[in-house]
Amino acid sequence: MNLTKNDKPASILVVDDELSVRDSLTKWFTEDGYKADAASDATEALKKLKPGKFDIIFLDIKLPGMDGMELQHRIKSVDPNATIIMITAYASVDTAVKSLKEGAYDYVTKPVDPDYLSHLVSNVIKQRRLASENIQLREQIQELYEIDQIIGESPAMLKVFDLIKTVAPTDTTVMIKGESGTGKELIARAIHSNSPRRFFPIITVNCGGLTEGLTESEFFGHEKGAFTGAQYRRKGKFEMANGGTIFLDEVGNIDPKSQTDLLRVIETKQFTRVGGDEIITVDFRLICATNRDLELAVKEGKFREDLYYRLNVFSISIPPLRERRSDIPLLCNYFLKKLAAGINKPVTGFSSEAMEQLKAYPWPGNVREMRNAIERAVVVAKGSAITVEDLPIPPSSKAVPEDQSLESVERVHIKSILDQMGWNITRSAEILGIDRATLYHKIEKYGLRK
Amino acid sequence: MILYILPLRFQDNALLVDLSSTLSEVFKLPVSILQRTLPLDEGYDPVRNQFNSSWILSRLLKLTPEESCKIIGVTEVDLYVPVLTFVFGEAQVEGQVAVVSSYRLRDELYGLPKNPERLKERLEKEAIHELGHTFGLIHCRDPECVMHSYTYAEEIDFKSKNFCTSCAALLKSKKNKFNHMI
Numbered sequence: 001m002n003l004t005k006n007d008k009p010a011s012i013l014v015v016d017d018e019l020s021v022r023d024s025l026t027k028w029f030t031e032d033g034y035k036a037d038a039a040s041d042a043t044e045a046l047k048k049l050k051p052g053k054f055d056i057i058f059l060d061i062k063l064p065g066m067d068g069m070e071l072q073h074r075i076k077s078v079d080p081n082a083t084i085i086m087i088t089a090y091a092s093v094d095t096a097v098k099s100l101k102e103g104a105y106d107y108v109t110k111p112v113d114p115d116y117l118s119h120l121v122s123n124v125i126k127q128r129r130l131a132s133e134n135i136q137l138r139e140q141i142q143e144l145y146e147i148d149q150i151i152g153e154s155p156a157m158l159k160v161f162d163l164i165k166t167v168a169p170t171d172t173t174v175m176i177k178g179e180s181g182t183g184k185e186l187i188a189r190a191i192h193s194n195s196p197r198r199f200f201p202i203i204t205v206n207c208g209g210l211t212e213g214l215t216e217s218e219f220f221g222h223e224k225g226a227f228t229g230a231q232y233r234r235k236g237k238f239e240m241a242n243g244g245t246i247f248l249d250e251v252g253n254i255d256p257k258s259q260t261d262l263l264r265v266i267e268t269k270q271f272t273r274v275g276g277d278e279i280i281t282v283d284f285r286l287i288c289a290t291n292r293d294l295e296l297a298v299k300e301g302k303f304r305e306d307l308y309y310r311l312n313v314f315s316i317s318i319p320p321l322r323e324r325r326s327d328i329p330l331l332c333n334y335f336l337k338k339l340a341a342g343i344n345k346p347v348t349g350f351s352s353e354a355m356e357q358l359k360a361y362p363w364p365g366n367v368r369e370m371r372n373a374i375e376r377a378v379v380v381a382k383g384s385a386i387t388v389e390d391l392p393i394p395p396s397s398k399a400v401p402e403d404q405s406l407e408s409v410e411r412v413h414i415k416s417i418l419d420q421m422g423w424n425i426t427r428s429a430e431i432l433g434i435d436r437a438t439l440y441h442k443i444e445k446y447g448l449r450k
Numbered sequence: 451m452i453l454y455i456l457p458l459r460f461q462d463n464a465l466l467v468d469l470s471s472t473l474s475e476v477f478k479l480p481v482s483i484l485q486r487t488l489p490l491d492e493g494y495d496p497v498r499n500q501f502n503s504s505w506i507l508s509r510l511l512k513l514t515p516e517e518s519c520k521i522i523g524v525t526e527v528d529l530y531v532p533v534l535t536f537v538f539g540e541a542q543v544e545g546q547v548a549v550v551s552s553y554r555l556r557d558e559l560y561g562l563p564k565n566p567e568r569l570k571e572r573l574e575k576e577a578i579h580e581l582g583h584t585f586g587l588i589h590c591r592d593p594e595c596v597m598h599s600y601t602y603a604e605e606i607d608f609k610s611k612n613f614c615t616s617c618a619a620l621l622k623s624k625k626n627k628f629n630h631m632i
Contacts, residue, residue, distance in 0.1 A: 232604035
């Protein structure tokens with residue numbers, strides 16, 4: 001939580017006469033994404049101080065010249081809003097209490113436990129942010145994040161974009177339906193990134209990969225010793241998603257017991273870790289995805305009806321690639337540009353035959369399959385354009401013609417076999433299981449040419 | 451660019467070989483294990499019974515064979531920086547050197563049975579994390595990103611060995627920037 005208002009990194013000043021303390025603390029804070037500066041004494045610290053310049057000031061109680069307590073007063077007179085944390089070399093309760101009474105936020109004793117330091121700073125930042133958070137300011141930030149990574153101009157995809165924009169700013173549960181590889185996770189991330197929860201994490205759970213015993217622990221975490229192998233207390237995904245979004249991929253695959261658990265946590269926003277009794281309350285937005293027909297699963301008694309209605313509040317269906325063929329050239333060029341740049345290879349386009357093949361292929365694995373195919377093609381391509389030979393997809397024989405009549409399929413298949421056999425009529429006829437005369441007849445009938 | 455691993459009082463050669471191949475895979479760079487000796491005695495604090503990681507970094511800087519390389523020291527000793535009770539590792543942000551310790555990553559330190567596989571995973575994550583700093587990456591808020599900072603050994607198990615989308619993009623741009631400079 002290293003954000004202050006406007007998402008600028010918090011600024012921290014370390015005032016300590018020991019070089020090693022200044023160096024190690026500024027380095028630690030820099031690694032944490034904060035803007036850190038240091039001063040070795042009160043004079044240097046006051047020179048650097050300006051109202052609003054530092055969010056947090058770590059101040060050594062023992063300083064040469066003006067001591068930390070005196071400096072604390074001076075700092076407060078320049079910047080009353082700065083949060084001051086005293087550093088002491090020993091646990092002196094008297095001095096610490098005195099500094100707290102004078103307005104210090106807290107004190108730390110050297111050497112500091114890193115976990116304590118992390119939590120202390122993150123709590124200060126969180127408090128400062130909450131205090132200064134301006135809802136009106138946030139509403140002005142209407143930029144659309146990540147949505148530009150979803151490519152498509154087909155009417156079906158434009159409808160999907162509209163749905164994302166409509167539902168993103170709300171807290172509504174979203175169900176994303178689509179075949180494998182259509183980019184359901186990308187849609188979930190776009191919704192999260194355009195929601196007021198975007199400053200908090202989106203946590204993905206692949207429910208398809210969870211066994212019955214594992215789901216509860218994965219969702220809700222477990223206490224140490226809760227079961228064999230639970231050697232540590234572990235946070236669950238719902239706890240990790242607190243404040244943000246939890247994305248349950250392949251939600252149709254969860255077992256009946258976990259369906260009940262899921263229903264409960266959606267309704268109450270509360271749960272206990274496995275083996276624990278502490279009730280944990282979480283604030284999350286739920287997005288689910290499935291490639292199964294959940295309505296059918298409900299009818300077959302494999303998926304709880306009440307859970308289905310809780311998940312299916314706002315539904316977005318992503319069309320498979322074969323139903324939005326007009327997007328294929330756009331997607332191919334997008335992936336080519338991105339992937340070629342990634343490996344610094346000057347591949348800039350597709351041969352017309354390659355593009356025809358890409359447009360005709362049925363893409364059963366959808367966009368994911370296309371991305372992988374183009375990635376491989378970019379790697380093996382020898383010239384500036386990707387050719388049919390570079391593509392790892394089957395030749396056009398397996399492509400689905402626009403016209404799927406038996407005649408059309410036969411025409412494409414015969415042409416493909418002839419091409420593969422170098423128009424050797426005897427061999428082609430053998431493979432096709434017809435005699436040479438019939439093959440000649442079909443070549444003539446379909447007007448096939450080399 | 452090449453990544454060097456320098457064993458510093460580190461006995462488990464098999465673990466180093468595994469680490470070497472993981473780092474090579476993650477950073478897509480050649481990795482080599484340096485066969486050099488760096489005495490650590492001067493960095494030892496007898497009162498704390500720990501070794502000063504900042505001191506080790508300053509010594510590693512003197513060892514860097516060439517500009518276009520990064521070195522990560524891998525050690526079994528317990529590390530500290532003066533103001534903190536301990537560190538798992540330390541790195542020069544956007545620099546050339548890093549150090550990582552397996553000392554507090556071992557289950558047996560917490561009274562648990564030895565778990566070599568878990569130690570290997572944790573060491574890999576922390577080494578990737580520290581090297582990430584040398585490429586200019588800072589701590590990430592994504593709890594599953596390897597650049598997320600955890601201060602308990604068991605919490606390291608929460609995160610993956612991977613960079614999140616933002617950190618991966620930043621790493622890529624930093625690597626490209628570096629390649630243009632040399």
